[in-house]
Amino acid sequence: MGQTITEKILSTHAGHDVKAGDLAIVNVDAAMASDTTAPLALKAFKEMGGVNPWNPEKTIFVIDHASPAPNERIANLHKQMREFAMSTDSILYDEGSGICHQIMVEEEHVKPGQLIIGADSHTVTYGALGAFSTGVGSTDLAAIMLTGKTWLKVPESIKIILNGKPNSGISAKDIILDVVGKIGLNGATYKTLEYSGSTLKYLTLGDRMTIANMAVEMGGKAGIFETSSLELPYNFEPVLPDSDAEYIKTVTIDVSSIRPKIAKPHSPDNICDIDDVIGTKIDMAFIGTCTNGRLEDLQLAASILKGKQLASGIRMLITPASRNILNQAMADGTMNILSEAGATFIPPGCGPCVGTHLGVPGNDEVILSTANRNFPGRMGNPNSHIYLASPAVVAASALSGVITDPASIGHVETRKKVNK
């Protein structure tokens, strides 16, 4: 019997063939923790008797969740991370560098076919490159820092076939919101989602990151793309499942028929077509996060907001996903356009996504966000209402003050084949 991508990668890292359902001890190619999870991981690591991580060059810390530090307590946690990284020669990306997941990909800490574990649930994002990557808690991460290994149950896989060319104005976010609506918040628990299909030739690496990112919103252990028509700045072995691999379920999605999608409060699987909520008044628009804070997302927002002003009474927050993206968006004028339209910038990092600091909404306020989660209280106030959408929908809505279909204000964006 052939192997899924998951079974292939886990077999390589276990050192023997494994199949869905097996328990395996696997070698880890890189371990990552953020400022939410690293302090507890360091504490557990020391309690386990750890002094130096098994491989400092593969031990990566990122200060992104509450950065720059909003208070003394968090400043001291950041300081601990810096001191540990310095004294052990492990890698640290300090405040302003960006969101951990964006950095892991930009700085090439992840390559196709690798196995990466991060102490953050959206570690699944690296499935965009054909890596098996998943999130764990702090103590599991400490154990990897100690041993270079972790144990896991080889997950069964759901095959998601994305077919067809997305219509003009339809983004990767609309595709993944559609998938989350179909699979449900619980529909992929303990399982991998493996993506293939003719749509892949229209999907950039950034698009694939947006889609892989939300595997965990379906309970998934990983969300992996096969690497067909993926272009990277280096050569790599293609990552593909065997043609006779066994999937517990196959879901085929006709991407050419997808309308812009919205996740309504208070769950990422509460999905509807934009048509059902057009005209809903919003108070705040937010573009950023590991789902949609990349250069192309900011550029898209700028193309909609160019020469215009936000609707009166609307706040718009923008958080570039990394310093690299910020620099490019400054160099090409994107930041100017957005600032002139009235947007407020937050330094690269998680920003308002997780409600730790900056951009906390008021009671009964409605936020339209490009993030991946809209659980009650997610942005720091349980009495606010978060809708999730694509950057184009968020920008168009910031312009009119109500949820707006970008096409209705003349926005056309045509997707070409991005890859050979």
Added chain:
Amino acid sequence: MTGRVHLYDIDNIDTDRIIPGKYTKTLNVSTFADHCLEDLDSDFKTKVQQGDILVGGWNFGCGSSREQAPIALKVSGISVVIARSFSRIFYRNAINIGLPILEIPEHDISDGTHLHIEFESGKVVDGDTEYSSTPLPQIMIDILNAGGLVQYLKKNKAYNL
């Protein structure tokens, strides 16, 4: 052991509701008890007593990877979490910090009742009714018996399947 039930038979109780992100950034974990489940039930912290049992619905603990979620329940006094199903990261985290969890997909447990739990067999006795929970893999039993992953690795130095 025997304990009193706090029933929240609600699906998808996520980690933001177990402990909001804004309170998680501290190593002083006893402070989590002040905010545990506050967005779900603001009375929880006054009702809960040491040794109580929390019973949740499907997909308990979904959302973030924060280990602060099971820690918050543990420092609040919860000795066991029972749910119809758990999200995978919460499941691992709970075992890793030594908080026993039991998956019982179908049950009729009510709020305030006292349950008797036999960990060896995974049996849960609710008056005249007896439920059996989904068995844990051996490695998780070993981690739980050691008192958590820190103690397990201190003792064994490496994972054993």
